[in-house]
Amino acid sequence: RKEVEQDPGPFNVPEGATVAFNCTYSNSASQSFFWYRQDCRKEPKLLMSVYSSGNEDGRFTAQLNRASQYISLLIRDSKLSDSATYLCVVNILFTSGTYKYIFGTGTRLKVLA
Amino acid sequence: AAGVIQSPRHLIKEKRETATLKCYPIPRHDTVYWYQQGPGQDPQFLISFYEKMQSDKGSIPDRFSAQQFSDYHSELNMSSLELGDSALYFCATAGRGYGYTFGSGTRLTVV
Numbered sequence: 024r025k026e027v028e029q030d031p032g033p034f035n036v037p038e039g040a041t042v043a044f045n046c047t048y049s050n051s052a053s054q055s056f057f058w059y060r061q062d063c064r065k066e067p068k069l070l071m072s073v074y075s076s077g078n079e080d081g082r083f084t085a086q087l088n089r090a091s092q093y094i095s096l097l098i099r100d101s102k103l104s105d106s107a108t109y110l111c112v113v114n115i116l117f118t119s120g121t122y123k124y125i126f127g128t129g130t131r132l133k134v135l136a
Numbered sequence: 137a138a139g140v141i142q143s144p145r146h147l148i149k150e151k152r153e154t155a156t157l158k159c160y161p162i163p164r165h166d167t168v169y170w171y172q173q174g175p176g177q178d179p180q181f182l183i184s185f186y187e188k189m190q191s192d193k194g195s196i197p198d199r200f201s202a203q204q205f206s207d208y209h210s211e212l213n214m215s216s217l218e219l220g221d222s223a224l225y226f227c228a229t230a231g232r233g234y235g236y237t238f239g240s241g242t243r244l245t246v247v
Contacts, residue, residue, distance in 0.1 A: 064224065066240050066241050069237065122167075124228075
């Protein structure tokens with residue numbers, strides 16, 4: 024089982040729709056969580072960090088459920104420009120003090136006119 | 137604000153040649169990660185360094201090696217290049233507790 028799992032999609036949604044992605048993680052030592060957006064042939068860019076209390080940035084809402092070990096990303100009022108791959112990233116902190124970031128495989132979103 | 141700098145942006149090499157990719161982190165970022173992303177694929181983790189020591193190893197071929205220098209920049213050395221090594225190579229750098237930042241990548245084409 025992969026440490027961080029996402030549904031690869033694609034999710035095809037009409038403009039204006041609300042869409043949600045989940046990402047599950049298996050390591051309970053996971054400390055920090057992030058959503059990245061990657062456009063075709065470009066580098067991934069940080070979309071938002073995910074806080075324990077949940078957080079919102081405009082049309083984007085991120086939630087963390089530690090008990091069930093998943094994070095979610097909700098996009099409201101989808102725009103054509105939201106079409107991209109959304110990568111979930113989990114930061115695991117080891118007792119040695121080192122940490123590593125693990126990617127999910129990404130969820131592809133296509134917003135259709 | 138300064139970002140992660142990768143050089144070169146594009147590189148064309150012939151089979152069996154060598155290539156060196158460079159990554160310059162954001163100031164105070166002490167960790168560097170290298171990824172390889174083939175067409176239509178998610179980034180595959182190759183190797184990472186923390187405080188100039190290798191911290192984790194992924195699917196890096198034996199023909200590749202990497203290191204992190206005293207100024208925290210990192211280099212990925214690739215030898216005996218194969219056609220299948222053609223990909224986008226990203227580095228990402230991070231500081232403790234913060235999401236990492238990617239460089240724009242180096243597009244390597246092996247012909």
